[in-house]
Amino acid sequence: MSATRLLVIGADAAGMSAAHQAIRAAGSKLAVTALEATGDTSYSACGIPYWVAGDVSSGNDLVARTAEEHRAAGIDLRLGATATGIDRQARTVTYQDADGEQVLGYDELVIATGASAVVPDWAVHPGTGQRYAGVAPVKTLTDGAAWLDLLVRLPKGSGRVVVAGGGYIGVEMAEAARRRGCEVTVITRTRVMSSLDPDLSARVEKGMHEAGVRVVVGSPVVRLDVADGRVRGVYTAEGERYPADLVVLALGITPNTAYLDLDKLPSGPNGGLRPEPDGSLADGIWAAGDCCETRHRLTGSWTYMPLGTHANKQGRIVGTNLVTPGALRFGGVLGTAITRFAEGPTYLEIARTGLNEREAAAAGIEVTSLVTEGSTASGYMSEADPVAVKLLAAPSDHRLLGAQIVGGRGAGKRIDTVATALWHGATVDDLAWSDLSYAPPFATAWDIVQVAARRLADQL
């Protein structure tokens, strides 16, 4: 009997987790080929802002597994190979590489083509279709290298960087550019960190301001001021002009699924695929990672939340189920996320999980919420930093629905405690009275998340 032909499109976290897991489980019964449009595999996109900031010395450090390592594991990895179509009847994939169009048959197919940075029309020269010089996203290793080059070439201490978008990448790139000595303006349609409620995101905005970042909220960038093909400034929807030598495109990412016949595959309005909990998408086709939507564990709704954590899990689930059908199911997402803004006098850890007020309202869920101020450690310790914990719960049954944390060192990872409680359907009372750890350098006798839970429970 010949080996099953597994074809993986996309050689980053999701696809390569699937491939390696399947090989571990099935060994030589599987012949694995992987197509990767770029020249890079299995790298940490999340690390790029820290590379740009100078915290990481080389882009190679961000690579978890090189092409050679994948090949050594038995994967026929083809770089520079861009999938262009799937023939589900014939079970073939068409792709383009340097030699032209190729066709490859499969028995099982994993779609893991990830996502691309959103590049708005205003960032592109209408004639050439190319981005203007000095205007770039932060998604790929190529982007990271380009940013280092752009920043190095700025006259020292005089560069003006506009960050378009105030989400995770926007905040991280604002930090990176500040640390590179630039004058930084973040311009955002709504506010910074809009995955937090306004009361918590205001704390982030304040901290960024204190670190010398100008934050412009409520009005997105809509137009560039370009001279000689090079950006010189941006205009917001309100018509304000901000000078800029460089513009960071931090406007989110969008699934790479344009090559698919989306009418015939389960997918959402923005092109995100909608696999079953076991990772299967259609007969002989699986999907994982940033090209997919996921089910929110609390609402059951489809949501687009492309994160490395989910990609790794989904890839591993697909790889397992390819060999042992039905062995694992993806449990959904809570929207847990963390970042920090650390520059100058500001050090803020920023984290969230579950539903925020806007998401709860959209899901038709009534919530009561409360912001509790406290300390990351006993007040008499030098480790004690302020922290604010916002919790959301259902007034009817006290069920915990979400949390947001902004605070000093040690604040952010506390989100995992709340996420774990959420994962298990806990009430705020459960959280308030559970047995968490305490010692003066690490917490108050009631940990701040417990104080927050107790106080919210008292209000329900």
Place this chain on the structure above:
Amino acid sequence: MSATRLLVIGADAAGMSAAHQAIRAAGSKLAVTALEATGDTSYSACGIPYWVAGDVSSGNDLVARTAEEHRAAGIDLRLGATATGIDRQARTVTYQDADGEQVLGYDELVIATGASAVVPDWAVHPGTGQRYAGVAPVKTLTDGAAWLDLLVRLPKGSGRVVVAGGGYIGVEMAEAARRRGCEVTVITRTRVMSSLDPDLSARVEKGMHEAGVRVVVGSPVVRLDVADGRVRGVYTAEGERYPADLVVLALGITPNTAYLDLDKLPSGPNGGLRPEPDGSLADGIWAAGDCCETRHRLTGSWTYMPLGTHANKQGRIVGTNLVTPGALRFGGVLGTAITRFAEGPTYLEIARTGLNEREAAAAGIEVTSLVTEGSTASGYMSEADPVAVKLLAAPSDHRLLGAQIVGGRGAGKRIDTVATALWHGATVDDLAWSDLSYAPPFATAWDIVQVAARRLADQL
């Protein structure tokens, strides 16, 4: 109708949490008296090693609520008042103060007399019954002040401190004495941090050794070498002599219940009281805090685990139930705890929750365990420190049973994630696949506790 007379014995975390909570709920319907044997109220015993180390400038900083603050809340607080007996028939408490023996009636009584440091016979002069000069425990603010005095009077750079006992206080005082410039020897019957399994506690021992602390395991201190009433050295059970100018008694604590007729109250073999989950001990009598045993949430067995976290919760539960009977129940303990050893080149966070191998065996529970090595942050970040996570689970149903963590900055508080999973009866699979937070400065894409859970699940 006259106010209910609430009498609280012991004015620290448990007793004062009960008193304040009851006052908040009942107001003037309650007349609260509190007896406190010492002159101090509501202080952080856990902070004393950091005060001794010099991290905290004053013992006053450790006081959460002063006598004046308690009185301002309406509590008739009597300091220097040592309870000597209870007449349950007459509903009176006898106590000693500067004026002699006093008797006080009550309608409701809260026993919250805490615990005292174990002072072994060898530490005490057989004639005077007093501890030898330079030999002292670390439990009360008076102890803390005495330690500062003892350390200050040592000739600079030449003090030799022996720490008898290698638990939390022993490790913390070893750090404190090292930071005060002393030569430190920790001597322990078993090993350091014996609430961890040997494989994890060995990491702590190694770290202490690297910080210049001599650690002597497997042989307790059994005798002092005393000259002119002053300690000059200690002898271990193996007959080895270690020179000592000062000896820290870090041998655990024991419930302050000798004044009670324990035959007639639910209590354990070592004098710890055994209240019901609502905090009630007997008719009109409640108990909370370090004078109590607690039920282990995982085994259902009584255990003596005197910690400030439990004392605060139990006090609040008693205070609530005094006014609204049955409103709250104590959910048991998991044995969650954290500390650190940070000195010289060593920075180790140390945490545990649930059952260790010895405890599981004692409870007749079969466990499989695994130590997983990883990193507190993405490997390319300067924040990345090594961390070891040991998980224990039931091979039959994958149920998580315990965790131990030793590692760098950010490692320790991850125990709360596992404790929360344990609280909800999670399996290792639940923990492995839940939605925890990731960003390069804070974690790897699979958080180390998830890697540990996944690897252990694979072995079950």
